[in-house]
Amino acid sequence: MTLQNPPVNSLSLDFLTEFCSALEKLEMDKSCRGVILTSGQPKVFSAGLDIMEMYGKSPERCGEFWRAVQEMWLKLYSSNMVIIAAINGSSPAGGCLMSMTCDYRIMADNPRYSIGLNETQLGIVAPFWFKETMVNTVGHRTTEIALQLGQLYSPTEALDIGLVDKLVPEDQIIATATQTMTKWLAVPDHARQITKSMMRKPTIDKLMSKREPDIQNFVSFITKDPIQKSLGLYLSMLKKRKS
Numbered sequence: 001m002t003l004q005n006p007p008v009n010s011l012s013l014d015f016l017t018e019f020c021s022a023l024e025k026l027e028m029d030k031s032c033r034g035v036i037l038t039s040g041q042p043k044v045f046s047a048g049l050d051i052m053e054m055y056g057k058s059p060e061r062c063g064e065f066w067r068a069v070q071e072m073w074l075k076l077y078s079s080n081m082v083i084i085a086a087i088n089g090s091s092p093a094g095g096c097l098m099s100m101t102c103d104y105r106i107m108a109d110n111p112r113y114s115i116g117l118n119e120t121q122l123g124i125v126a127p128f129w130f131k132e133t134m135v136n137t138v139g140h141r142t143t144e145i146a147l148q149l150g151q152l153y154s155p156t157e158a159l160d161i162g163l164v165d166k167l168v169p170e171d172q173i174i175a176t177a178t179q180t181m182t183k184w185l186a187v188p189d190h191a192r193q194i195t196k197s198m199m200r201k202p203t204i205d206k207l208m209s210k211r212e213p214d215i216q217n218f219v220s221f222i223t224k225d226p227i228q229k230s231l232g233l234y235l236s237m238l239k240k241r242k243s
């Protein structure tokens, strides 16, 4: 699957809805056992959640957006398929979350790229299921430091902490992902799928049982004046940096 939402693959409501529907089709297709997730945009895997979906929007619209974010996470994290992330660009916040739902992460070894959950840098807080996905990936202590600082890691740093599994030159990323997929698909599906589910079920069940309160929490948090102000400042910083 190639992410195509120019310019930076930000995760808008429309894009998330389309993504989930495409993933569901693959999940139901018995001939499809694995997916390589990559970006069709230069330099960026995904810029994370579309900030415009969280800025100046009605509570109803924010709720609809958050349900779509939950759905994307649930579909990816609980997929029966082998999902390999070929991270061919920067992957902050929601982009990092998306990568962490995959079974294996291969990143281009370009020092200009970065990956991490940088929410606190925007004045917002990564919700419990973002946090738990990271704990399940890199462990508790590393997550505590990463989340409080809103740290973005270079590919080499990300490899050091186990946030990605392998670095390769960018032009070899799909070939390496394909070789890796062959190895993962050599394991009998049922045994691998049960094992994956055993590892991830507690985190998935926790969000499933708290979906509505999590949406309420998000809406009441994101629509608060100081949070809207922080997002507005961050957006203008992004635009200014460009000029």
Ligand SMILES: CCCCCCCCCC/C=C/CC(=O)SCCNC(=O)CCNC(=O)[C@H](O)C(C)(C)COP(=O)(O)OP(=O)(O)OC[C@H]1O[C@@H](n2cnc3c(N)ncnc32)[C@H](O)[C@@H]1OP(=O)(O)O
Residues within 6 Å of the ligand: 007, 008, 010, 043, 044, 046, 047, 048, 049, 050, 051, 052, 090, 092, 093, 094, 095, 118, 119, 122, 124, 125, 126, 127, 217, 218, 221, 222, 238, 239, 242
């Ligand atoms: C008890 C508490 C309970 C809490 C419950 C509530 C929890 C709330 C949590 C909400 C979680 C949010 C997670 C997120 O994903 S937030 C998004 C974070 N994303 C970022 O910080 C990334 C920002 N972008 C960048 O750093 C860079 O754009 C880039 C990805 C490194 C690419 O750089 P590049 O130089 O190639 O591109 P530009 O910066 O010039 O960007 C091109 C245009 O795209 C716009 N842009 C970039 N990112 C976003 C985005 N995420 N959303 C919307 N728009 C984005 C950028 O402004 C440029 O626009 P322009 O062309 O109009 O200037």
